[in-house]
Amino acid sequence: MVYNSGQSFDVSILKRIQPRLVELMALKIQQYPILLQDKTLLPKADKQFMDIYEAMERSHSLEQIVDESFRLAFPPSGIPRSGHASASPPVSPTAPQRPASPPIQNREAARHTATVLHQSAFVVLGVTIRDDRRRIVELAEEKSLELDHEVCQKARSDLTNPRSRLSVEMAWLPGVSPRKASQLVENLLKDPMAIREESGLPTLAHLNLLAAAFESVDGGHDADDLAEFIMETAYLAEDLSPEDVLRDINEDRAVSGFPEVRALDQIEAELTERKRYYRGAIKDALDRLPPMTLIQVMTATVDGVTSGGEDHAPGLIDDLVDSYEVETHGILQKEAENVHKLIKVAREHAGSGEAAVKPYVDKLDAVARNWEKIAQPIQLSSKARGMDHEASRDLAYEIRSLAIDLFNKHDMLAQSQRLTGLIQELFSEVPEVADRVVEDAEALADIFQQRKQATARRDEWAREITYRAEIGVMFKDVLSISPEGISWKGQNFPLDSITRVRWGGVSHSVNGIPTGTTYTIAFGSRNSEAVVELKKQDIYSTFTDKLWRAVCVRLLTEMLEALKDGRDLHFGDALLHDDGITLLKRKFLGSNERVRCSWSQVHVWSADGSFCIGAKDDKKVNAGVSYIHGANTHILEQAIRMAFKKPGLRRLSELLQ
């Protein structure tokens, strides 16, 4: 922008402020492209600027003066009313405004037919990077006859002012011969992507051409190809060397006669600007894509350059991801809010059972997947930089918290496992979450496995104890046992209600000739008892085996627990303690005497249908309990015989350990 619209302006002031002013105007133009398209607008701002500059110079910043000149030129808010860049929303109606003047008329936006390289001062004037000052001035005068005078003068000034010349040179193709440069720029219009195949170009020149080629990317561009293109550019930008650029610039200047650039830091500062421009060019290309393609390209790019978050990305990609993060923040926040709402509702419905929760977990799955799709480039980039993406981590922990509650408070293992799997799948790029959730998933898998095994064992046990037999010759009754209980003659005893069992057989004979055996099986609760008499030994053996598994194991455990609690249990004449047994010492004359023996002092045997226990050192001290008539005699025998197999055992309850 040149302030020469007919009014005087101190040249020394202009010289001092011009570099910053050019930057500020470039930003205004970037924000409001109409400023370039409508040639009546900039002169208005020029005039206001010149009017107010002197008044504000001492007290205001240049930014404030430029803003004020725009406000005065385009009241109320300083925004040209047409051709406003769509990326920036208009000022809110509540924004403070000062009295307005008539608005500027709408104009059609000009269509871009050339890249930014075609707007270079070199192209505008038709000069090469090796032309000298005299040639530039000559051509500027010539071009003024056919082009806008101001544009030509600015191009001339940019190329002859050593400071601004460096910017223009670095935005051009330094180190490339004029003929080749002209050919490359021309080809850029015919086949922009062909520049990617070029080899042997100086890095800066190649990058400037690639950045210009990004301008040709439109909404229909193939996502994978664009990701490749961005990666190529980012890797190339890593190779930029200030020393090489300085050498190329000075080689050209040696021919053009402009003074050599001596300070490397000038080159470095310009390179920083260049990199910012490359990021902007890529970002603009991405912004032209449909949203889902944009996400796809970002994900593929970051995934590619970081090898799934394992390697550092080139700086250009990091910058690109940072911009992406800022721009997606709003939508991610909205999606995160949806996740929070669904988690809240799922918790509220958890009390109503799994069926009530499942629809919300389904929705949560969909929303979280959507969220992750957008966040994945950021997650990958954060991982590559050795950080966790904070928002992802928070969201993952929220979902994890629901998974834990669904299991811990409501025993919904399936939904809990599903959510844990979801977090593992979606947040694998967030290392802290991934580690924690792997532990959760393993714990839940263990529990799931144990439950599966327990169910299998229960089924097996049910199979093992289930039995049914008909007893009787003429009139048959059914004796059955199953997990539901034992039934006999219309009586049903749930397994848990059975507190006593007894069984045994009595062999009969007449004159020494065996006439058969009668078997008795009895079982009962606290209130009643059922007694089964039968002849068939196979039914007797099978049923008592099933009865042992179904009931006696529990009764044995309950007996040992009662002993452990200090209770004493009567079995016939004997009184059972945890640490021994009280037996009767039978006396021929006089009343029997009670003798308490420890387990090491007694031995056991079976005789005459009874289980017998006697003191080792005194045959008169003993007790016998009938198998067939005494309740739980078989259980007592089992406990004592098991105890005797454990050397040094002092208490029966030690069997529980």
Added chain:
Amino acid sequence: MGFLSNLFGGNKEDKALREAMAHIHRILDDEKFQLELVHPAMKTMLESAPAYDKDPNGTGPFGFIETNPIPVNGPIGQLAYLSRLETQSGQRILFHRLGAIGTVDVFEAVSFNGAEWFILFVDLYHPRRSRLTPDGFRFTKDVAQFSGFHKFCENFPYDFIEKKASERESGLSMAYIAIRKVSDQIQNRVFNRPLAHKAKLDLVKSRLSSFQSQ
């Protein structure tokens, strides 16, 4: 300064120093003097505007939204007001101008220790500065030397030293805080924008009618 010099009212250097200090105090504190630094045409405009502590028609949290900006007396008044603010934990702020929404200037600020970040809205078209502070702030009891800029800092606040140097021409650099007050924090890179602040910044930037990019 020697004993005899003291008796006779100090030497010339001492007097110059006192005058310079008085000048700095006037730049920092004297609202009328701050208006004198503005061009007469501008001054007339500022003086004709209402003088109040906050806009009676303002809506939203004072100083934190463009619809309820902090009234101050011109651009120097902006610097003076913002430099006087300190957080409830006694931390003063560094600031720079992001741009404007209409006539309201938008500043980004960070506490000296880098712990808290803010976005403040200031209306400079008033004859005096507000006597109120936004929530969470109070006025410092220190000498409120300038700690920020009414221009955009590309690398805020790490470029504080360079930006201060660039104020030499305006004659304001002597009114700025000493470099040592922030040099340690700058060296230790304690200023990192939190994600929430970045998001807020993004939202505000999208509303700016004038902006500077980073």
